[in-house]
Amino acid sequence: MLRIEHIWKTFNVGTVNEKTALKDLSLELKEGDFVTVIGGNGAGKSTMLNAVAGVWPVDEGKIFIDDIDVxxxxxxxxxAYLGRVFQDPMTGTAANMQIQENLALALRRGTFRFLKSGITRAEREEYQEKLKVLDLGLEERMTSKVGLLSGGQRQALTLLMATLKKPKLLLLDEHTAALDPKTAAKVLDATERIVGRDHLTTLMITHNMKDAIAHGNRLIMMYEGNVIYDVSGEEKKKLKVADLLAKFEQASGGEFANDRMILA
Amino acid sequence: MEIIKFLNALPGACAQGLIWGIMAIGVYITYKVLDLADLTVDGTMSTGGAVCVIMMLQGYSAGFSLLAAVGAGMLAGLATGILHTVMGIPAILSGILTQLGLYSINLRIMGGRANQSIGVDQYELLVSLRWVKDVPFYKNPIFVVGIFVVLLIAVLYWFFGTELGCSIRATGCNANMSRAQGINTDISKILGLVISNGIVAFSSGLFAQYQGFADVNAGRGAIVIGLAAVIIGQVIFGKIRGNFAFKLLSVVFGSIIYYLVLQVVLKLGLEPNDLKLLSAVVVAVFLAIPYLKGKYFAKPVKRGGATNA
Structure with missing residues (x-):
C-alpha cells in the first residue's frame, strides 16, 4: 500500500542548523497494516509522515502509494489518497467554519470542486449519523463554529474528516499528544474503532510506548532518520515497555532514553 | 442655513457611500475571507474608472464598459495573485507592486492624461451625481446602486456556498487544513484576489460615471476606506448574528456611515484635504481597540470556569 524507497531529507542546507532528518529511509506497508511509530525527539517520525503527505519534496528517493508514484x-x-490528523488540534479544522462545513470539505477531498452546492441536505443527515459514532454530542451542534469546540472534540472531528472518505492511507501524527489522558484515551478508542471498521492502512506516531504496543499489528522504532527496529505479529504482542527501552538504549549506543520516553 | 446645506448633502453622501460600499465588499473578500491584506485595490479603484470612461468615450454602452472595467480589475487581481503564489512574494508587497505598476497603466489607458471627463448630457450614464435629487426614483443613483448591491450580495452569497467558494473560505481560515483536504490553496488565493479586484473595478467604474470623470488618483487610500467600512460595519452590526449576506450588507452600511460621518466632519470645519488623515486615524484606532482591550483591560477568567475537554 505504501512504499518508501531510500528517501533523504536535509533541512537548512548550508547553515549551522543543517540537519539530515531522513537518512536513506525505506519502509513498506501492506494493505490493512496498522503501524505504530515510536522514537525520541528528532528521530524523524513526523518528517517521515510529512514526506509521505508531500508537505515539501524529498531530496532523494521515491514514495509510492498503492503503486502510484507520488x-x-x-x-x-x-x-486524494490520504487522511491526516495532526498533533495540534488547531491544525486539522477550519475554526471559523461550521462543523458540517468542515465535514463537507473533507467529503470532497480528491474531487474537482466547482459550482455545485458546498453542502447538501442528504449529506447533513449522513454527518449526523457519523458524528453520533464519536459519542461527543457533536451531532446536536452541526452548525456551531469549530472554533467553539475543545481540543479533544476538534481532534475527534479531524479524525472523522480524515476517514469520512476512505483514504488509502491514514497518517496520525501524535494526534493524542496535546490532549489530557482521559480525552486522549477516548480519541484513541475512536481511532481503533474506525480503523478496524474500515480496515484502514494506518501510520500512527506516538510518544506513548504502552499505546504503541497496545495498538496496531506492527511497531517500528526510528532513530536518527531511519528505522532501527521493526516488529509485528505475535512478537509485537509479547513486547513490554522495558524491551523497547532496552532496544532504544542499544541503538543509541548506551545513551539514556530521553525523559518523554521514560515517562511514557 | 447650515443645517439645510448639510441635509442637502446627505443623499449625495449616501450614494457615494453605496458605491464605495461595493468596493468595501471587494476588500472584505480579501481581508476577511482570505485573511490577506490586498493593496492592489488602490490601483484597481482607478483602473476600473479609467477603462469605463475611455470605453464610453469610444462609443461603447455604459453596461459593456462596466463589464470591461470588471475584466481589467480581474486582470490586476490575477497579477497580484501570481506574484504572491507562483513567485512567492509576500501578499502585501505583491499588492504594492501591482498597484505601483497600475499607476502607469492607468495613465496609458487614459491616453497620458491624469483625468478624463464624460459629460452626463452627451452620454448614457447609469448613475450621476446630478440625479441625486429631482429625478424619477429609478434614475436616482441610490436606487440604481442599491439594486447593484443587492444583486452582488446575492451572487456572492450563492458563490461562497458552492464547493469552490467553500474552498476559498477554508483557505483563508486554515491553509494547512485546506491542503490536507485536497484544496489547491494557490488557486484559491488567486481566485479570491481576482473576484475581489473585479468587484473593486466595478465600483470604480460606477464611481467614475457618478462623478463624471475618471481620475488616476481616484483610488489613493481606497484600501483604508474599504477597511474603515469593514470595521465600522463590524463594530455596529457585529453583535447581531447574521449569515454571510448580512455581513456583506453590514460592510455596505459601514461605508455609508463612513461617508455620512465625513459630511458631518466637513460641516464642522475640517478641510477636504485633511480627510485622508482622518480616515487613517479612524482605521488605526478601530484596529487597535481590540488589541489594546485584550492587553490592558482583559477581564480575568473566573476560577472554576467550565472545563471542556
Missing part, C-alpha cells in the same frame, strides 16, 4: 505530486493532490 514523489513529485504536490500536497493537495496527494491528499
Amino acid at each position: 514523489t513529485r505530486l504536490p500536497e493537495h493532490k496527494r491528499a
Whole structure:
C-alpha cells in the first residue's frame, strides 16, 4: 500500500542548523497494516509522515502509494489518497467554519470542486449519523463554529474528516499528544474503532510506548532518520515497555532514553 | 442655513457611500475571507474608472464598459495573485507592486492624461451625481446602486456556498487544513484576489460615471476606506448574528456611515484635504481597540470556569 524507497531529507542546507532528518529511509506497508511509530525527539517520525503527505519534496528517493508514484505530486493532490490528523488540534479544522462545513470539505477531498452546492441536505443527515459514532454530542451542534469546540472534540472531528472518505492511507501524527489522558484515551478508542471498521492502512506516531504496543499489528522504532527496529505479529504482542527501552538504549549506543520516553 | 446645506448633502453622501460600499465588499473578500491584506485595490479603484470612461468615450454602452472595467480589475487581481503564489512574494508587497505598476497603466489607458471627463448630457450614464435629487426614483443613483448591491450580495452569497467558494473560505481560515483536504490553496488565493479586484473595478467604474470623470488618483487610500467600512460595519452590526449576506450588507452600511460621518466632519470645519488623515486615524484606532482591550483591560477568567475537554 505504501512504499518508501531510500528517501533523504536535509533541512537548512548550508547553515549551522543543517540537519539530515531522513537518512536513506525505506519502509513498506501492506494493505490493512496498522503501524505504530515510536522514537525520541528528532528521530524523524513526523518528517517521515510529512514526506509521505508531500508537505515539501524529498531530496532523494521515491514514495509510492498503492503503486502510484507520488514523489513529485504536490500536497493537495496527494491528499486524494490520504487522511491526516495532526498533533495540534488547531491544525486539522477550519475554526471559523461550521462543523458540517468542515465535514463537507473533507467529503470532497480528491474531487474537482466547482459550482455545485458546498453542502447538501442528504449529506447533513449522513454527518449526523457519523458524528453520533464519536459519542461527543457533536451531532446536536452541526452548525456551531469549530472554533467553539475543545481540543479533544476538534481532534475527534479531524479524525472523522480524515476517514469520512476512505483514504488509502491514514497518517496520525501524535494526534493524542496535546490532549489530557482521559480525552486522549477516548480519541484513541475512536481511532481503533474506525480503523478496524474500515480496515484502514494506518501510520500512527506516538510518544506513548504502552499505546504503541497496545495498538496496531506492527511497531517500528526510528532513530536518527531511519528505522532501527521493526516488529509485528505475535512478537509485537509479547513486547513490554522495558524491551523497547532496552532496544532504544542499544541503538543509541548506551545513551539514556530521553525523559518523554521514560515517562511514557 | 447650515443645517439645510448639510441635509442637502446627505443623499449625495449616501450614494457615494453605496458605491464605495461595493468596493468595501471587494476588500472584505480579501481581508476577511482570505485573511490577506490586498493593496492592489488602490490601483484597481482607478483602473476600473479609467477603462469605463475611455470605453464610453469610444462609443461603447455604459453596461459593456462596466463589464470591461470588471475584466481589467480581474486582470490586476490575477497579477497580484501570481506574484504572491507562483513567485512567492509576500501578499502585501505583491499588492504594492501591482498597484505601483497600475499607476502607469492607468495613465496609458487614459491616453497620458491624469483625468478624463464624460459629460452626463452627451452620454448614457447609469448613475450621476446630478440625479441625486429631482429625478424619477429609478434614475436616482441610490436606487440604481442599491439594486447593484443587492444583486452582488446575492451572487456572492450563492458563490461562497458552492464547493469552490467553500474552498476559498477554508483557505483563508486554515491553509494547512485546506491542503490536507485536497484544496489547491494557490488557486484559491488567486481566485479570491481576482473576484475581489473585479468587484473593486466595478465600483470604480460606477464611481467614475457618478462623478463624471475618471481620475488616476481616484483610488489613493481606497484600501483604508474599504477597511474603515469593514470595521465600522463590524463594530455596529457585529453583535447581531447574521449569515454571510448580512455581513456583506453590514460592510455596505459601514461605508455609508463612513461617508455620512465625513459630511458631518466637513460641516464642522475640517478641510477636504485633511480627510485622508482622518480616515487613517479612524482605521488605526478601530484596529487597535481590540488589541489594546485584550492587553490592558482583559477581564480575568473566573476560577472554576467550565472545563471542556
